[in-house]
Amino acid sequence: MKRTLGVCYYPEHWPEDLWADDATRMVRAGLSWVRIGEFAWSRIEPKPETFDWEWLDRAIDTLGEAGLKIILGTPTATPPRWMLEKHPDMLAVDEQGRPRGFGSRRHYCFSHQGYRAESRRITAILAERYGANRHIAAWQTDNEYACHDTTRSYSSAALAGFQTWLAQKYQSTDALNRAWGNVFWSMECDDFTDIGLPNLTVTEPNHPHVLDFYRYSSDMVADFNREQVAEIRERSTAPIIHNYMGRETSFDHFKVGADLDIASWDSYPIGFLSDRLEGAPDFKARFMRQGHPDNQAFHHDLYRAVGRAGGAPSPAGGRWWVMEQQPGPVNWAPYNPAPLPGMARLWAWEAFAHGAETVCYFRWRQAPWAQEQMHAGLLRPDNEDAPALAECLQVAREIETLPDVGTARADVALVFDYESAWAWEAQPQGADFDQFRLAFAAYRACRRLGLNVDILPPDAADLSAYKITLAPGIMSVSAPLKQALAATPEGHVALIGPRTDTKTEHLSIPTPMGPNIDPLDLAVTLTESIPPQASIPLENGGQFLHWREVPEGSAPVLLRCADGLPAIAGGPLRYLAGWPDDPTWDTILRGVCDEVGLTHHTLPDGLRIRDTDTHRFVFNYAPEPLLWNGTAIPPAGVHWEAL
Amino acid sequence: MKRTLGVCYYPEHWPEDLWADDATRMVRAGLSWVRIGEFAWSRIEPKPETFDWEWLDRAIDTLGEAGLKIILGTPTATPPRWMLEKHPDMLAVDEQGRPRGFGSRRHYCFSHQGYRAESRRITAILAERYGANRHIAAWQTDNEYACHDTTRSYSSAALAGFQTWLAQKYQSTDALNRAWGNVFWSMECDDFTDIGLPNLTVTEPNHPHVLDFYRYSSDMVADFNREQVAEIRERSTAPIIHNYMGRETSFDHFKVGADLDIASWDSYPIGFLSDRLEGAPDFKARFMRQGHPDNQAFHHDLYRAVGRAGGAPSPAGGRWWVMEQQPGPVNWAPYNPAPLPGMARLWAWEAFAHGAETVCYFRWRQAPWAQEQMHAGLLRPDNEDAPALAECLQVAREIETLPDVGTARADVALVFDYESAWAWEAQPQGADFDQFRLAFAAYRACRRLGLNVDILPPDAADLSAYKITLAPGIMSVSAPLKQALAATPEGHVALIGPRTDTKTEHLSIPTPMGPNIDPLDLAVTLTESIPPQASIPLENGGQFLHWREVPEGSAPVLLRCADGLPAIAGGPLRYLAGWPDDPTWDTILRGVCDEVGLTHHTLPDGLRIRDTDTHRFVFNYAPEPLLWNGTAIPPAGVHWEAL
Amino acid sequence: MKRTLGVCYYPEHWPEDLWADDATRMVRAGLSWVRIGEFAWSRIEPKPETFDWEWLDRAIDTLGEAGLKIILGTPTATPPRWMLEKHPDMLAVDEQGRPRGFGSRRHYCFSHQGYRAESRRITAILAERYGANRHIAAWQTDNEYACHDTTRSYSSAALAGFQTWLAQKYQSTDALNRAWGNVFWSMECDDFTDIGLPNLTVTEPNHPHVLDFYRYSSDMVADFNREQVAEIRERSTAPIIHNYMGRETSFDHFKVGADLDIASWDSYPIGFLSDRLEGAPDFKARFMRQGHPDNQAFHHDLYRAVGRAGGAPSPAGGRWWVMEQQPGPVNWAPYNPAPLPGMARLWAWEAFAHGAETVCYFRWRQAPWAQEQMHAGLLRPDNEDAPALAECLQVAREIETLPDVGTARADVALVFDYESAWAWEAQPQGADFDQFRLAFAAYRACRRLGLNVDILPPDAADLSAYKITLAPGIMSVSAPLKQALAATPEGHVALIGPRTDTKTEHLSIPTPMGPNIDPLDLAVTLTESIPPQASIPLENGGQFLHWREVPEGSAPVLLRCADGLPAIAGGPLRYLAGWPDDPTWDTILRGVCDEVGLTHHTLPDGLRIRDTDTHRFVFNYAPEPLLWNGTAIPPAGVHWEAL
Numbered sequence A, B, C: 001m002k003r004t005l006g007v008c009y010y011p012e013h014w015p016e017d018l019w020a021d022d023a024t025r026m027v028r029a030g031l032s033w034v035r036i037g038e039f040a041w042s043r044i045e046p047k048p049e050t051f052d053w054e055w056l057d058r059a060i061d062t063l064g065e066a067g068l069k070i071i072l073g074t075p076t077a078t079p080p081r082w083m084l085e086k087h088p089d090m091l092a093v094d095e096q097g098r099p100r101g102f103g104s105r106r107h108y109c110f111s112h113q114g115y116r117a118e119s120r121r122i123t124a125i126l127a128e129r130y131g132a133n134r135h136i137a138a139w140q141t142d143n144e145y146a147c148h149d150t151t152r153s154y155s156s157a158a159l160a161g162f163q164t165w166l167a168q169k170y171q172s173t174d175a176l177n178r179a180w181g182n183v184f185w186s187m188e189c190d191d192f193t194d195i196g197l198p199n200l201t202v203t204e205p206n207h208p209h210v211l212d213f214y215r216y217s218s219d220m221v222a223d224f225n226r227e228q229v230a231e232i233r234e235r236s237t238a239p240i241i242h243n244y245m246g247r248e249t250s251f252d253h254f255k256v257g258a259d260l261d262i263a264s265w266d267s268y269p270i271g272f273l274s275d276r277l278e279g280a281p282d283f284k285a286r287f288m289r290q291g292h293p294d295n296q297a298f299h300h301d302l303y304r305a306v307g308r309a310g311g312a313p314s315p316a317g318g319r320w321w322v323m324e325q326q327p328g329p330v331n332w333a334p335y336n337p338a339p340l341p342g343m344a345r346l347w348a349w350e351a352f353a354h355g356a357e358t359v360c361y362f363r364w365r366q367a368p369w370a371q372e373q374m375h376a377g378l379l380r381p382d383n384e385d386a387p388a389l390a391e392c393l394q395v396a397r398e399i400e401t402l403p404d405v406g407t408a409r410a411d412v413a414l415v416f417d418y419e420s421a422w423a424w425e426a427q428p429q430g431a432d433f434d435q436f437r438l439a440f441a442a443y444r445a446c447r448r449l450g451l452n453v454d455i456l457p458p459d460a461a462d463l464s465a466y467k468i469t470l471a472p473g474i475m476s477v478s479a480p481l482k483q484a485l486a487a488t489p490e491g492h493v494a495l496i497g498p499r500t501d502t503k504t505e506h507l508s509i510p511t512p513m514g515p516n517i518d519p520l521d522l523a524v525t526l527t528e529s530i531p532p533q534a535s536i537p538l539e540n541g542g543q544f545l546h547w548r549e550v551p552e553g554s555a556p557v558l559l560r561c562a563d564g565l566p567a568i569a570g571g572p573l574r575y576l577a578g579w580p581d582d583p584t585w586d587t588i589l590r591g592v593c594d595e596v597g598l599t600h601h602t603l604p605d606g607l608r609i610r611d612t613d614t615h616r617f618v619f620n621y622a623p624e625p626l627l628w629n630g631t632a633i634p635p636a637g638v639h640w641e642a643l
Ligand SMILES: [Zn+2]
Pocket: A190, A191, A194, C081, C082, C085
């Protein structure tokens, strides 16, 4: 399958007499796909049960006849105003107890059964009408689940749903009381209806209470999505996709992904660097027009794994897309610089290098009004070409010269677990502890060494293909993964920790204290979090930041802290008892590479590589030219060479 | 008309046997005016419809007979406790949905019709009683509209009022949906009662929705004020004044000012530096006892313009006062240092130099109790002289030696627009973009060059008197101003931008993209906001901060960014495509001055000048002596010389 | 009486077959006391009026028979879930108007009469059952009053209670209006039911209104406690204790302490350094494993004073304990490092050196689940010894070799007043002004000079035993203290100020302006607060931070500011007109010591001393060895020598 490009388009925003010209220009720009419909509910069903299909029929026809394949979105992220009159209590409620009102988007509570029925209804109607339409080549469910912190709602619908969910999970309040340790502080309950939502408590609520609420909330997203999928599958054979967001850990993407055919995500490198990634001011200034040099890659690899959850063509390669690719400045970050010329091309090629089938730019033409009017598109609001259009065309031409979609099997596996993110959010123990941040720190180190990484779900059962496995912060290691880690052979290294397998599934401390993974004889007996101004020096000159654990046991010590306590201990399966700073990560991983015989690089700051099955791709995220094997790669430059 | 001094006084706070002595001491201190009554509602009408006028009659008589002219305030900023029993829902509601309760002041919603009737009622009764009183020489409506963020209320009264206002403005929901771009995200409505207030939405509400709500809220302030003015005018010929605040942009002061005779403002230089002005810590430490060296001047010039809106004696000179002048430490800022000795004099003279008729100190005697007990007065709470009293007397004596009120026609015009402030508040696009901050940056540059500035409203129709016009950040330039800018002759310069005329009146992007002002052939096609740690270097060594635009068109480029993009382009009418830092502003303005043949100075840090029609005044805001043409001016020193 | 050790234990958390072994290990660790029961309500009374005593009987018997003395806690800090069904409105309401729900602890409003009855009921039942039990050697009321900001509730119960309290205090609204200065801003009321709670006002509420609400709230804590004490005293002769928190000033501990036999507090040196003490990052990094070197001592001295309020054996020595001593990392601070080895011993000895009778570690065995699962104990969750256990045993052995409980009479008295803390919280006037911070600054200076300090309540009537008295920030000096200060003889020094006796009891400014304490002829006529980036230089090279006052009067000036204004003036009774920085405090106090003939030391950074009646104790809080009279004291080292 050739790599393809696409674009997001809103025919309802434009006079109908522009559509045909738009379609022609899209095709001319090298685009194959066009995504439509996902915010158009008020135009599809302007009044309850009163539909206006004609415009959409014509739009689909115009685009399709021009040769474009259409991704049709269900419009459930933006229910129209009249929906609130049918379901006045459908709004989510924030953690402070305030309803989150109409007037923007995602104004619904996943637990509200009335709105869930509406979601099924409109999905069924849409699929019924267009399920067999030959131009509809894919479906998108809803839009950016969880965006704007919408996974968790503290509504009465959520309360009732949560109580039922708990009753099903625990069967008795006794079991729940034991699992949560409710005897502590007399929190015991004798009826599931006694249990509240874990917000607005006097001091912090019980962590397992919070964790179960986060699990419940994640399940509601998966249920919501599954219901739409069921309606579509009954009526269409086209693949079904959802477009996930960046650094969004509030629901289990693997679970949602298991019901879908293709994973996709919305990649806003500059916006995400500005609004959701750690980084010193000078780092953020250096990359302000390019985005974080590892963040796109991380999400590409993560969503490739999520794509695998839907049934993968191969172990390495889940099907996945970039559904929305930033083409210019956006509107929603605290600061919104324009990309360096070339980045709209670089970002697309980086996605392809990581195995993406399709990259869709968001959006075709910049809207002149409403919330995103300052969000660039491929066209300007006055219908002129925007800077990214030429880069899009360049990518389209380059695709022709290169082989089909493909990804290299990586040498490093990194386990990522959403439940752990929730657990540590409920119980950080140190203000800087965050599961994404920890996993991303490990990932970034791999990238600095030029390693290809596969991200694996927490129930991965086979690690044999990976010389190196990293599993930081996995609160409670699943049985299959435990078995796989236990089987780490000589010549491979599985480096787990910090904070891995130190809790039960109920977020309590096991006895014996974890990790409890044969043959690693080691237990974390004491944990400390470290303020930003301090660190734990290691005997090799490195240091731990944020976090340090005190392990006990007979596992051979491979690296010590300066105070003599173990920093890394074990054999092929080994434990990392702290949070290394970046140079220390590099030292540790370089050593492991040497140990297992894996080639590594020392990449200049901003240069990144990724291999497919046939080529090595080199990307320059830096604002200055950088050298790769003697070749100067310009800023925003993309270089590829056959493997 | 001679310049005059006054003071704010609360006879109801003191034993009646102090009044006569107070009046005598006021006169002895050189005061002509005394403002009273604006917080006395609970003493005037202790129970509904039960009035106690005697004390006020006697207070007015005592003060008046001593030779003082009285400004009588309507007491509507502090309705008594019983008012809430009549109108339980009269309270404003904050953006978080919480009623803003009784117990301080300004506890009312401008949209509440019941309270509006009470406001008219008490104003009429007061004007009826004192409208013909010979001691009442002026009126003040309410007190400090908007203070404590009180312009905007999210109450049900506001909701109803806003819906009616929208219905009148748009006539049909179709028109509103089009104007706001409600098709985006399915936000369309089919009934004006569907439209909510733009708070507590899931993510940001639609910007034009917000802007219209801000316009509505501003109109309510103007309506409220206009109703009081009507009641007073029926019964009195004395001029009517309102006392505005500093850096308060939540309502359109020009609209309120159009109904009044005199503008006034409450000048708290030290408090404002502490709580509402940008500035590095060392800057704030340098001026902590003097206030920002340009902030008072800016507001003097702004409110002189607002005074013109009420019908000006001359184009340059609207009637305006300082109604409250800080005399010592205040109580309400995060930090409250005492003024440098001499500042109570300097501030008064600076107001006079900018054309003030009257400066009233706030307050006569420091209150020993309640919220402002730590707010200094001219007298201490133990009735001794406070430090500012002698400075007040000195000013009174100096007034005698100088000519009448007068202001120089300025050479620079700076357009200031409240709607733009609301637009950018709704849609900042970069976290540091703020209309006041931008306009003030331009103003400060003028001041550093020793230029006299007139501030003009956004519908200014004639710029011919100004060699230089600055119009930064005016979102949508009005027809008359457009015509005036278009007419900029050779030998004059109108420098507009950044972000000027880049939006329609509905806060959307026009096609052709703006600015659309003949003969300037230039369009802003791309906009970016810049984080604080970065900047855009210019080819002349300067730099843009915060903001940069990419203009296209045939307008000649006068200055380029280091990357080659235009920084300034045009002819006599030209566009500034970014936010210059202070030295760059200086360079740009110096060049423009040289171009139009305007003398400029290079003033030492803290020295400021202002010309009247007869004199040049020089003020030293620095904590050390500074030289002016060879004359050493001491800290807090005021120097004047005939022109 | 020999010093003793104890531990906090939760039999209800563990299988019953562990209890006997736990008891044996406790005794073997040198522990004499075990605190139980304070969170066990849901196990004692699982359903309303249905009790389960057997387990508690057996637990008490098992522990008691092993030789342990039991402190039995009333369980009122954690009412069970069913309590909310009986009293749905018993929850406190936060300042934002939100009920503070079930799901953690302290979920009750002190003003709720229904819950107050429940508190009396369960206390009476518990005391009835165990009042004569020979193993019950002490009682604890509730747990950590005020923790999690629970003193003040904005509930309707609090509103009603506050109105009644005001009616009793003022008798007429006229008196209240006068006391509060309600004429200001028309805040007058004519009925006590008109008065609201001082939250959610438009701008700041009237300070005396706030102060009275804080007084009322403090009274409710004292009433709540007194009611429990009454129930216990009827049924038991064992001493009654409450365990206070650190840096908790929201209620008057002296008033609560007056009803109790022994004061105690919960000492978390590392947690408190992280979450509630000022300190530069490098300071916090240096002491992150030891805690603030003066904070424990301050609270030891403070609670010794609170212990005296209950009737002291001697003027110096109130009875007091540490009820909870941190033994390892805690879970609740932003960062939770582990203690330096030796600190669990040092903290215990420091408490003993300050006169503690008993130090109880919290807790016996780390709980594996619920909110505090990451809070270390003397045992690990897997029942192995945790690091602190050996230190505990070492202390137990050392106790044997030393004399009985005793404290030196201190040479310095420091007056501490909770009402002043509330007054300045209501009216800080400068963002950095805080009564605890000010008093602690004075205390720290004493510690750096190696002085022993007694803390005195604001109604202290006799200072004759102290060569030096410090009384900073006492808003309104009580009659007895005024007399005692006035009587300061030659050869003694009482240094009061800043901000001392500058207000009436109603938090207004007196005339004559204060302080009004014979024979000090001095009045503070002007006050200023200073931003952090500025300071007031003194003529001796020192400086004032945060705060400076301008005194007038004939009091001889002893130190001047660089601008000539007095910094210290008076005789034996003298006034300090600002907030000295640390070196300036040292200079001032050294001078005073020399003047009154008091020996002082210049202690290295981290070394601290405290004398008992027989010994001098030296503690090394630094992370490196420090010298004391030629003896090297290791980090976390404790040294004692006979006096
Ligand atoms: Zn129940």
